[in-house]
Amino acid sequence: MNIDDHAEELASDLGVDKEEVKADLQNLVEYSVPVDEAKQSVRRKYGGDSGGGSSGPTSADIADVTPESGNVTVTAVVLTVGERSIFYNGSEHVIHEGELADETGKISYTAWEDFGLEAGDVVTIGNASVREYEGEPELNFGESSTVQPADEDLSVPYEVGGDRDLTDLEPGDRGRNVEAKVVEVEERTIDGRHGETQILSGVLADETARLPFTDWDPHAELAEGASVRLEDVYVRQFRGVPSVNVSEFSTVDLLDREVETSGPQRMNVVEAVDRGGAYDVEVVGNVIEVRDGSGLIERCPECGRVIQKGQCRTHGEVDGEDDLRVKAIVDDGTATVTAILDRETTETVYGGTLEDALEQARAAMDTEVVADTIRDRIVGHEYRVRGHLSVDDYGANLEATDFRPTSDDPAARAEAFLEEVEA
Ligand SMILES: [Zn+2]
Numbered sequence: 001m002n003i004d005d006h007a008e009e010l011a012s013d014l015g016v017d018k019e020e021v022k023a024d025l026q027n028l029v030e031y032s033v034p035v036d037e038a039k040q041s042v043r044r045k046y047g048g049d050s051g052g053g054s055s056g057p058t059s060a061d062i063a064d065v066t067p068e069s070g071n072v073t074v075t076a077v078v079l080t081v082g083e084r085s086i087f088y089n090g091s092e093h094v095i096h097e098g099e100l101a102d103e104t105g106k107i108s109y110t111a112w113e114d115f116g117l118e119a120g121d122v123v124t125i126g127n128a129s130v131r132e133y134e135g136e137p138e139l140n141f142g143e144s145s146t147v148q149p150a151d152e153d154l155s156v157p158y159e160v161g162g163d164r165d166l167t168d169l170e171p172g173d174r175g176r177n178v179e180a181k182v183v184e185v186e187e188r189t190i191d192g193r194h195g196e197t198q199i200l201s202g203v204l205a206d207e208t209a210r211l212p213f214t215d216w217d218p219h220a221e222l223a224e225g226a227s228v229r230l231e232d233v234y235v236r237q238f239r240g241v242p243s244v245n246v247s248e249f250s251t252v253d254l255l256d257r258e259v260e261t262s263g264p265q266r267m268n269v270v271e272a273v274d275r276g277g278a279y280d281v282e283v284v285g286n287v288i289e290v291r292d293g294s295g296l297i298e299r300c301p302e303c304g305r306v307i308q309k310g311q312c313r314t315h316g317e318v319d320g321e322d323d324l325r326v327k328a329i330v331d332d333g334t335a336t337v338t339a340i341l342d343r344e345t346t347e348t349v350y351g352g353t354l355e356d357a358l359e360q361a362r363a364a365m366d367t368e369v370v371a372d373t374i375r376d377r378i379v380g381h382e383y384r385v386r387g388h389l390s391v392d393d394y395g396a397n398l399e400a401t402d403f404r405p406t407s408d409d410p411a412a413r414a415e416a417f418l419e420e421v422e423a
Contacts, residue, residue: 003029006039014046021046024089032236033086036131037110040140045089063104065139067132074128074139075150076100076107078121080162082175082232083249087193094249098175100125100139101156108133108172112142119161124150134172162232167208167265169244171237171276178244179229180204181259182222204244205261210280213244219252227259228252240390240397241279264386270334272389273396282386283398284406285332287339287378294326295371296357324354326374330385330398337396339385345403350374382406
């Protein structure tokens with residue numbers, strides 16, 4: 001369903017003007033509020049019930065809570081608490097969010113009021129509603145809910161508190177704390193909620209992984225080379241990989257130790273795909289095919305997209321610019337991924353420059369000869385590919401930052417030799 005359909009449904013449920021609810025919905029969705037959550041808010045605004053049905057709250061085990069549960073009462077340990085502001089109808093609303101657990105399971109929550117929750121608290125939450133958030137049930141509580149300390153000691157099979165290694169962060173995580181080194185950072189100006197806004201973006205690293213980050217409320221401690229402890233960050237998917245978000249509610253403190261960092265994470269394709277994407281990973285596999293659209297290509301001078309026969313999908317007829325790239329299907333035995341090589345890396349695997357490629361194509365009166373040359377050189381060989389793996393509807397892509405045959409690599413050769421000897 002698109003926004004229009006959602007607005008249609010809301011308008012007919014609530015008996016109000018469609019354009020009006022559509023504007024409200026769009027406003028929320030634009031600020032990253034999930035569409036289900038946005039619809040609930042719009043329902044509340046127009047006095048509809050929040051979609052939880054008319055059944056009274058029932059006490060529930062967390063493992064049994066589903067979006068069909070209606071309103072529920074749960075007793076749980078607060079695992080994590082994060083604070084975040086969302087923008088709605090011209091003003092900011094501060095929400096609290098994180099995870100709760102009992103002996104049976106754990107669940108994400110959003111608190112629309114400040115109940116003073118802290119990690120480790122055991123509380124009974126009365127009259128919470130359940131909605132679906134990113135495919136999972138989520139507890140929501142606010143004005144019409146009660147939160148009281150529970151006279152119980154719950155022992156739960158989960159870590160209390162938000163401390164995590166970078167490798168354990170996943171899109172949707174909130175209220176996380178990490179200790180990391182700032183390996184890259186730059187200041188950027190964006191068109192934000194309040195007009196032109198300065199933000200920071202860069203890369204964090206620890207012993208386990210590297211991840212991109214965005215600081216929406218620049219903290220001076222986030223300087224290149226600094227080792228820092230970040231508290232109350234949340235994780236979003238950005239360009240197909242998890243990204244750490246630092247907000248006005250996050251704290252950043254310099255550490256008096258230097259955080260050790262490692263190289264790329266060695267990962268198999270299935271593992272990276274299951275995570276919904278991964279930043280700076282290394283995959284080792286065989287090139288089984290060089291896809292169409294490799295070799296000599298033309299890009300739109302306006303938007304940089306690859307064009308066909310001088311036609312850009314957005315800019316119409318343009319004077320294309322020559323470029324080189326490779327889209328190579330790499331199979332690591334668990335799955336396949338399309339490695340995308342930029343011009344520089346393509347020149348290395350082709351064994352010549354863009355000029356050489358143009359020359360070869362002119363001589364053959366066929367541009368395909370360049371892709372064919374690349375095919376001959378790399379198909380059937382094993383490569384170590386480093387880069388950022390993202391997943392879309394068509395499969396997994398690996399934007400390569402490094403691509404080299406494992407035969408160039410003494411460690412890999414030794415490994416392969418040992419495997420052969422031991423087999
Ligand atoms: Zn274009």
